[in-house]
Amino acid sequence: MYRKLFIPGPTEVREDVRKAMDFPMFGHRMPETSKLMEETVAKLQKILFTNNFMIIGTCSGTGLMEAAVRNCVKKAALHSICGAFGKRWAGISKSCKKDYEVLEYEWGKGISPEDIEKKLKTGKFDTVFITHNETSTGVLNPLKEVAEVVSKYPDVVLCVDAVSSMAGTEIRVDDWGIDYILTSSQKCFALPPGLSIASVNEKAMQRSAEVDDKGYYFDFLEYKKYWDKAKQPSITAALNLIAALNYQLDKIVNQEGIENRFKRHAEMASIVQNWARENFSLFADENNLSPTVTCINNTKGISIKGLNEELSKSGAYISNGYGDLKEKTFRIAHMGDLTVEEINWLLGEIEDIIG
Ligand SMILES: Cc1ncc(COP(=O)(O)O)c(C=O)c1O
Numbered sequence: 001m002y003r004k005l006f007i008p009g010p011t012e013v014r015e016d017v018r019k020a021m022d023f024p025m026f027g028h029r030m031p032e033t034s035k036l037m038e039e040t041v042a043k044l045q046k047i048l049f050t051n052n053f054m055i056i057g058t059c060s061g062t063g064l065m066e067a068a069v070r071n072c073v074k075k076a077a078l079h080s081i082c083g084a085f086g087k088r089w090a091g092i093s094k095s096c097k098k099d100y101e102v103l104e105y106e107w108g109k110g111i112s113p114e115d116i117e118k119k120l121k122t123g124k125f126d127t128v129f130i131t132h133n134e135t136s137t138g139v140l141n142p143l144k145e146v147a148e149v150v151s152k153y154p155d156v157v158l159c160v161d162a163v164s165s166m167a168g169t170e171i172r173v174d175d176w177g178i179d180y181i182l183t184s185s186q187k188c189f190a191l192p193p194g195l196s197i198a199s200v201n202e203k204a205m206q207r208s209a210e211v212d213d214k215g216y217y218f219d220f221l222e223y224k225k226y227w228d229k230a231k232q233p234s235i236t237a238a239l240n241l242i243a244a245l246n247y248q249l250d251k252i253v254n255q256e257g258i259e260n261r262f263k264r265h266a267e268m269a270s271i272v273q274n275w276a277r278e279n280f281s282l283f284a285d286e287n288n289l290s291p292t293v294t295c296i297n298n299t300k301g302i303s304i305k306g307l308n309e310e311l312s313k314s315g316a317y318i319s320n321g322y323g324d325l326k327e328k329t330f331r332i333a334h335m336g337d338l339t340v341e342e343i344n345w346l347l348g349e350i351e352d353i354i355g
Helices: 015-019 031-048 061-072 084-095 113-121 143-151 202-210 220-230 239-256 258-279 304-314 340-354
Strands: 053-057 077-081 100-104 127-131 157-161 180-184 196-200 293-297 329-333
Touching (some): 015 239, 031 196, 031 239, 053 220, 061 084, 061 157, 061 180, 061 202, 077 084, 077 113, 084 100, 084 127, 084 157, 100 113, 113 127, 113 143, 127 143, 143 157, 157 202, 202 220, 239 258, 258 293
Parallel strands (some): 077 100, 127 157, 157 180
Antiparallel strands (some): 053 196, 180 196, 293 329
C-alpha cells in the first residue's frame, strides 16, 4: 500500500530519483566510479559550504557516528545529550571502550554552549559530540554557538550528528569551524536508506592519524588513501545509491537552489508549528524548534496508532512519539522533497479524522 511518508526518515523518494538508480552496473575501480564520486563530492561541498574531504559511506548514519568515535577520541569525549540519538552516540563511545562523560538535558530542551564551555575548561576532553537536530524530540541545537565555543580549544575536535538536518537547514562547515559532521541519505536528502555522508577537516584527519585501534572499515585515512589515489571509495560502495545522490544533488543545487530548499523547510516547519500550537502544543522548547520535524504533545489524548491507521486510508503516514514518548506525543516530519501543499493536505486530513 502506498503511503506518503511524513515520518523523519525514510522520507518520500520521488520517482525520477528512484529511476536514477537503474543503469547497467560498472565496477568500483572503473573510471565511471571516479567521475561519479568527483561530481557528487563537489556538489556535497556546496551544500555544506566547505572544501573539506568528504566521505560517502556505504552504511547508515550510525556507521559514521561510530567512525567519529573510533577516529576522533584519543583522550576523552564529552557527549551532549538531549534525546535518543545523543544517547546512542554516548553508547557507541562506551562500547568502543573510550573514556567519556555526558552532559544531559531534559528531553525537549536544547544544549547550552555555556555548559559545554564549562566542561571544556576542565581540560579533560579532546572531543565534543553534539546532535544538531534531535529527531526524537524535535529540538534544533545551537550548532554555530557550540562550534564557536569549541573553536577556542585548538586540541578539541567537534563531531556533529546532522542526520535529520543536513540539506534541510543552513550548516556552514568552514565558516563555523565544524571538524566532522555526518548525515544519512534517507532524511533531508530524500533518498533511500543505505548511504551516509560526512565532511572531515584537517584537524579531524590529523586526530585520526594519532589514534590507535580504529579498526579498518571506518578509518578516515583509508577513505582518504583511495580518494587521493583515484577518487574512489575504499570498498565496493553502493554505486547505484551514489548515482541517485548525484542526481538528487543536481536537483538541489542547480534546480531548486540550496537557499530555496532551506526556505521551503522553514516554511513547512512554521505551518506545522502554528497548527500544533492551535490544536495541541509543542513538545520542544520554543527557542529550539526544529526546521525539519515537529514533535507535538498529544493534549487531546487521541490514539496516535488509530490516527495513523485512518491516515493510511488517505495515503499518508506520520510518526508516533519516540520510545517513552509513544502515544504521549506524535511527530510530523517536514523534510526532504515534501512541499507546502503536501503539508497543508496532511494537516487537513488529520483535522478531518480528529474532528
Ligand atoms: C539524529 C539522528 N541521528 C542518528 C540516526 C541514526 O541514523 P541511521 O538510522 O541512518 O543509522 C537517526 C535516525 O533516525 C537520527 O535521527
